[in-house]
Amino acid sequence: MVFPSFTARVALVALSAVSLLSILSPASMAPSFAHYTEATPQFPIISKMDSASDKEMPYSALGVVAQIAMFHSGYGWAASSLGVFQTSDSGTHWVRTLRGDAAIKSNGQTDFLNKNTAYAILPANNTQSYLYVTHDGGRKWNRNLVPIEAQSVIQISFANSRVGLMMTAPHGAAGPLEPIALYKTKDGGVKWNPTKPLLTKSSVIYDILNATHIFAKVGQTLYESKKVGQxxxxxxxxxxxxxxxxxxxxxxxxxxxxxxxxxxxxxxxxSKIR
Structure with a gap:
């Protein structure tokens, strides 16, 4: 699986606080399935959209940056309040490849697989989202309608161009029994299937290691799933x-x-690193 280096990931996650969640007690982690409905045929599965390339600009002009990833040969991606940007000179200059409704406000709502492939979750309406995908460095983007509210998505992570995970938490939920739900795709984001959510009363800090392996920390307890949260x-x-x-x-x-x-x-x- 392709991920940024540890140093890049630490810098990346420091740009925005992880969404926290209050749900059931860790001592009684009774899993339950989240409701899921596939997109109906009247919605286009994939539709092309033109690139939104702009002139080169410095990093300081990118707006509020929520996520960043760097790769070999000076290539990198950044997601911000102004859109999705790419650099080919180690961050000196950036070009916007997706704009308009592509204001990324939360760390985790984008995933950058390599210098050519990137994913972004953006609102379609109050109950649905668009998953934007590019495989050519942002020259062209495809989008797929996903029946999940964009603001409830706290992380997407792809292991390769077909297999990926989407982690969600209720947006603004006040009830005590709200789960973190895990969804999985095997076809590049066209269809998403639910996994069993982790239920706990305390705030959850999580990390998706790869397409099957997830860690979640609740207080001093570290939970692990090797079966995509099942x-x-x-x-x-x-x-x-x-x-x-x-x-x-x-x-x-x-x-x-x-x-x-x-x-x-x-x-x-x-062990503590000093």
Whole structure:
């Protein structure tokens, strides 16, 4: 799977706070299926849209940046309040490739697979979203109607051009029994199927490692799923505090906050990095 380096990911997640959620107690993680309805045939599955290329501009002109990723040979992506941008000179100059309704306001609502392939979730209306996809560096974008409210999407992550995950949480929910739901696609984002959500009373900090492997931290308890959220188990009971969770392999991970912590045991033990 292709991800930015650890350093890039730490910088990336620091740009915006992770959405927090209050739901059922971790001691009773009773999973339940989230309701899902596929897009009906009258909606276009994929429709082409022209590139929105602008003149080159400096990083300071990109607006409020929510997410950024850098790759080899100086290529990189940035998502901001003004759209989706790409650079080919290590960030000195940027070109906007998607604009208009493409105002990205939350970290996690975009995913950058490599220098050519990028994904962005944007509102279609109050109950649906568009998943925008490009495979040619932003020259052209395709879009697919997704029956999920854009503001409830807290992270999308693709392992390759076909397999991806979308994590959602209720937007503005006040009730005590609101789950984090996981959806999976195997066809590049055309159809999304639900997984079993993680239910907990406390705020959840999560990290999608790859197309099947997910970590979630609730207080000092670290939960792990190796089956795309279909089942969860406790990976460790002494997870440190931190606002961000980052795993770079099933064994190696970091908890990022005012202090940086590292695990090489899959979350069983942690050590402080000074």
């Amino acid at each position: 089942s969860w188990y406790v990976a460790g009971n002494h997870a440190p505090s931190g606002t961000t969770l980052i795993f770079v392999s099933p064994s190696d991970g970091y908890a990022v906050g005012t202090t940086l912590w590292k695990t090489v045991t899959g979350g069983k033990t942690w």
